[in-house]
Amino acid sequence: METVLLLTHADAGKPALEALAAAIPLKRDGGTLVVGLFGADVQPFANEIAGCGATKFLAVTGAEFTQARYASDAAAAEALVKASQATIVVVPATSRMNRIVSGVAHRCGGRADTHVTGMANGNITRWYYRQRMESQQSRTQRPWFIAIDPGCHAPYSGAAGTAATTPVSVSLPTITTQVTGVKAPESSQQTIRPDAKLLFVAGAGWTKKQPDGQAHVPEAAELIMGFLNATKASLGSSKSLVDLSGEGQAVLPFMSHLNQVGQTGSTPRHPKGLSTCCHGEEPHAVGWRFIGERRAINLDANCGWARGKADVLYVADAFEVMRKVNQLLGAR
């Protein structure tokens, strides 16, 4: 019999609803569900999930808990876990929860599994070696903290109501960190869109010499931005392309390391992905693990995409194809 705690900052939104939906079935065989929330004001979210079947809504509130900061967040989370006497703690893997989940597990005498992609039959599923192999695993130690990656579970949807919250007090350590803001990429273009239906990946080929012996970087930039504006796709990059900027070559101004997909980049989740001018080598392609349908455009019929990494490889010049695609999309 488990006491299952959904633990989250109250402004986590959809990832928290997904984690809640994943948590509910874990209380099978007469266990209980408790919700633990922290933030400046937790009542709106508590009300939103009032019908989830939780026996208690524990709350840590106050101005100190507005900021996503280790010292205060970890103290709040620790207090909530201890007050709930949870044996399983499910958290949404937002950047804010990821920052603290393993440290808090340690404080509570528990252990954490992060980047969990599924749960079934007492096991969790997660990946090892940068999405190269998938494991089903469990622990006997409690409390067991499980951080569910966003996009891996259908979100909870139930009737809203009025949740009666129980305040939990926290003893804060001396706080010497202040969150002062959020910085978007330097260019005005916001190119990373986690909720987009399509991931568009640009590779280093866009900056390389083309059959006419010249590089065409400004046109590449125009084609890529035109496509992104028309489709609202999320922009990914190969490592080679973002590394060029570190080496002082002419590069695409809207591209940074944050766009990088792969072994040392991100592993985004989108239903579809289109790769252009990217070779599709293994360290890049592991970042495509959670992309549904995959297509690629490359001049080279023997590139990595041809070898089981894409569903369709168009052996063609991406400049030509994307020019036409943009025309069809009415892109400016």
Place this chain on the structure above:
Amino acid sequence: MSYQIVVCGSIVPDPLQTLEPVSGPTGPSLKNEMMLPSVLDPWAWHALFEAAHLAKNVAGSKVYLVSVAPKAKLQQVMMTVGQKAPFELIVVDGPSSGFTDAAEIAPLLAEAIKGIPGLDMSKLLVFGGWESASRGAGSTMQIVGELLGITNQFQGVDKLTVGADGSFEILERIEGGKHQVSKCAGAPVVLGWATGSLPEPPNNPQIGMQNMRAIMPALQKAKPAKVATDAVKYASVALPKQQRQTKIVKDLPADEIAKEIVAWING
């Protein structure tokens, strides 16, 4: 103000290698694990560049690289890493496997850090990768911080700027390709680095020679660590099944390809 910058980093198989899981009496491991060429864990690699850069700019600072890894493999990796930046190596001879629980590795790192002669918490910056390329958990550094009593912790760090007053401005990766900006009064801190902002430094044979003089004795005196393997019960570890049947489309005019792609996007 000078710093003691400790970089925690282990080794991982070269990402160009094909990996295959096998299971044994102590749980899963990689096929031919000891034969696979290895590299320093990439995000720890970035952390090391950042550490070296900071140490160069703040007089009197020193960089330590603390590694839990099989020492024979670590020695090979040090041949390249040792040429990149000056540091003192501290080795714990233990597993570098992704299947070892982070909570088993963190205490070894924390003990090694506590054992640094003249350790001064008011100067201590603990660096590492925000995730490993093996376990990919982002857990180890948090637990190391907890064990050292450090509650100024930052993950997915791309930039650290030291202010004139000794305070830190830190940029951490958050959702949607943005950075959260924090001001922290000063050391001690834990920083789990993402890519950072520095390119890989060129090899410097002179630094390599200097480092090697201390690296070899550090490897020789490394003590084997006891690491429990029963924390996680692995029911199965498998390669993903879905190798795709790639359809290769050649000699189709760009117009036709464009139509197909647009239909696919909108479909």
